Amino acid sequence: MTAILNACPAPAKLNLFLHVTGRRPDGYHLLQSAFQLIDRCDTLDFAVRDDGQIVRTNDIPGVPAESDLVVRAARLLRETAGRPELGASITVNKILPMGGGLGGGSSDAATTLVALNHLWQTGLKRQELMDIGLKLGADVPFFIFGRNAFAEGVGEALSPLETADCWYVVIEPGVSVPTSIIFSSKRLTRDTEAVRITDFPDATKQIASSFGKNDLEMVATEHFPEIAEAVEWLSRFGNARMTGSGACVFSAFEHEHQADEVLKQLPSRWIGWKAKAMQEHPLARFLKS
């Protein structure tokens, strides 16, 4: 079998708000969040192999192939499908920062599950892929879900959410935040009152609104003052907030030129970029084409 798929997109996400509402007996946290897809993407190349090996073809500093979520995703899919003879070469072209709160590793894993399910013709349904994804990380099911979502549970209970068609400025403050450090902090509050999906503002009002907060932000900024500096700087232009467990910080703008104006003034010590809100995960359209 020779089949390839090149430049499959694995987009980043932003958590428009993120509330920690409780904790499960296994230590995982109960969350409520609005997940937003943006058009900044890692890209992955896949080639089916007939020798039964799953191989990552490139080096990623700090991520050995054996622990790469992409390799683990491919193995879990093969195992779940009961097809041990399947193999693949995978190249991961990373532009999303690790420990950035943009869900890069999770998105790479989701794209791997969807793309290999297609190439290997393993025929798993979306929900089955989401179940595999949850074993790899709390953010993976969202990227397979395929559209913006209101998330509950540990992040896996997803409902479709209408979000604004806007532009985001995202700042990378230059630090990598290990998610587990933030969630295990004694200083983290875990009792934010639950909201309802209908409390989230309509798409037309979201840019001006500062609905909710990111409960992980206080702990992350205490560990990493660089994040607090980026929030403070970006707050001069709009509502600025951290995404996920950090480190990246974002703000929404109605027009692209507004994002460009902000980026022109960005201090040189940070990396910053603009991204457009997406309504759907680009992989579905990509596979159809």
Ligand SMILES: C[C@](O)(CO)[C@H](O)COP(=O)(O)OP(=O)(O)OC[C@H]1O[C@@H](n2ccc(N)nc2=O)[C@H](O)[C@@H]1O
């Ligand atoms: C912060 C978010 O990015 C918000 O979207 C996610 O909740 C984190 O998702 P993720 O990176 O896929 O996280 P995982 O790889 O599943 O978990 C990393 C660590 O974060 C903690 N963790 C994660 C998710 C969650 N709901 N509760 C937790 O306590 C756990 O200690 C876990 O060991």
Ligand SMILES: Nc1ncnc2c1ncn2[C@@H]1O[C@H](COP(=O)(O)OP(=O)(O)OP(=O)(O)O)[C@@H](O)[C@H]1O
């Ligand atoms: N393909 C991959 N890409 C990035 N990180 C990976 C990958 N595979 C495993 N990892 C590990 O996962 C860690 C978290 O990376 P990731 O980029 O997903 O962080 P994040 O953006 O903070 O995610 P989240 O928003 O889900 O917390 C990395 O530090 C790395 O050790």
